[in-house]
Amino acid sequence: MMLRNNKVISLFIIIISFFSCNNLFAEEISFRLTIDYKDINITGKTVKAMVINDQLPGPTLKFTEGDIARISVTNNLDINTTIHWHGLLVPAEQDGVPYINTLPIEPGKTLVYEFPIKQSGTYWYHSHTDLQE
Numbered sequence: 001m002m003l004r005n006n007k008v009i010s011l012f013i014i015i016i017s018f019f020s021c022n023n024l025f026a027e028e029i030s031f032r033l034t035i036d037y038k039d040i041n042i043t044g045k046t047v048k049a050m051v052i053n054d055q056l057p058g059p060t061l062k063f064t065e066g067d068i069a070r071i072s073v074t075n076n077l078d079i080n081t082t083i084h085w086h087g088l089l090v091p092a093e094q095d096g097v098p099y100i101n102t103l104p105i106e107p108g109k110t111l112v113y114e115f116p117i118k119q120s121g122t123y124w125y126h127s128h129t130d131l132q133e
């Protein structure tokens with residue numbers, strides 16, 4: 001009887017471990033973002049805008065809680081830029097606030113952000129450099 005109880009307890013612990021481990025089904029999800037200038041006309045007047053992957057706003061990046069986000073950002077502007085992952089819980093050095101916790105992405109350079117997705121919800125990302133916000 002004691003042996004049977006131990007097997008039941010072991011099975012219970014295995015099941016609990018299986019469902020409490022949110023990294024069990026974690027995937028590394030990669031995106032490539034490229035920041036450029038582009039002439040756009042939204043209001044009837046053409047202006048030079050900053051676009052990501054040739055679109056404004058930039059693309060939607062979808063992850064599942066537990067994934068590892070790997071986001072490569074290439075700066076094709078002639079000035080520094082960064083990406084701040086607004087509201088996401090990320091390691092400080094991935095937060096994208098230039099000279100506070102992350103170095104800026106210089107013109108022509110690429111920075112790869114990598115962090116675990118620890119939450120669910122809808123968030124936005126934006127530059128945190130000068131008035132680019």
Ligand SMILES: [Cu+2]
Pocket residue numbers: 084085086087126
């Ligand atoms: Cu923000």
